[in-house]
Amino acid sequence: MTLERWDPFREAISLSDAFSNLLRESFVRPGAVAGQPSVLALPLDVVENDEAFVVKASLPGVKPEDVQITVHGDTLTIRGSTQSEEEKKGEHWHLRERRTGSFQRTISMATPIDSDKAHAHFENGVLTLTLPKAEQARPRQIKVNS
Numbered sequence: 001m002t003l004e005r006w007d008p009f010r011e012a013i014s015l016s017d018a019f020s021n022l023l024r025e026s027f028v029r030p031g032a033v034a035g036q037p038s039v040l041a042l043p044l045d046v047v048e049n050d051e052a053f054v055v056k057a058s059l060p061g062v063k064p065e066d067v068q069i070t071v072h073g074d075t076l077t078i079r080g081s082t083q084s085e086e087e088k089k090g091e092h093w094h095l096r097e098r099r100t101g102s103f104q105r106t107i108s109m110a111t112p113i114d115s116d117k118a119h120a121h122f123e124n125g126v127l128t129l130t131l132p133k134a135e136q137a138r139p140r141q142i143k144v145n146s
Contacts, residue, residue, distance in 0.1 A: 041103070041105070042057055042059075042078060042103045042104070042105035043057070043058060044056065044057050044078075044105060044107065045057075046107070046109075048109075048110070051132060051133060052130055052131055052132040052133055053109055053113070053129075053130075053131040053133070054128065054129070054130055054131075055076065055127075055128070055129040055131065056126055056127065056128050056129075057078060057105070057126070057127040057129075058125060058126055058127075059080070059122075059125055059126070059127050060125040061082055061098070061125070062080055062082055062125070064122040064127075066080045066081055066082070067079075067080040067122070067127060068080060069120055069129065071113050071115040071118060071131065072115075073112050073113070074108050074109045074110070074111060074112045074113060075106060075107070075108050075109070076106065076107055076108075076109065076113070076129070076131065077104065077105070077106040078103075078104070078105050078106075078127070078129075079102070079103065079104040079105075080102070080103055080104075081101065081102040081103065082099070082100045082101065082103075083100060084100035084101075109131070111133050111134065112133070112134040112136070113131045113132070113133065113134060114131075114132045114133065114134045114135065115131075117132040118130065118131045118132060
């Protein structure tokens with residue numbers, strides 16, 4: 001048995017390496033649920049004007065009937081799922097990067113939504129939601145009387 005002098009810096013890693021490891025091991029995509037890798041993130045674009053919110057979601061390969069949209073007060077929830085292709089006899093996957101599974105995204109708007117007047121349009125894999133603001137939430141001009 002050989003004796004080796006203890007060096008406290010031998011096993012130390014640089015602060016940069018430690019921070020990189022921390023980020024790599026704990027990174028969670030926006031909209032993803034920690035600890036549930038089967039739930040896919042759903043990126044959104046949200047635009048607001050005086051009358052409504054317009055929300056766009058990219059859903060390539062998703063059928064419109066596989067998407068559920070719920071509005072409750074000022075909260076919007078979009079959920080759905082995609083199915084993976086089954087491997088056929090005589091075929092071997094070389095690369096499989098397209099994501100499949102369930103997805104869900106819930107966001108709160110700044111004001112309540114009039115869900116009775118909301119509508120959705122799905123074209124070329126892009127879901128576009130027009131969510132009119134509730135009447136009491138719309139800006140109003142008040143005349144000043146003298």
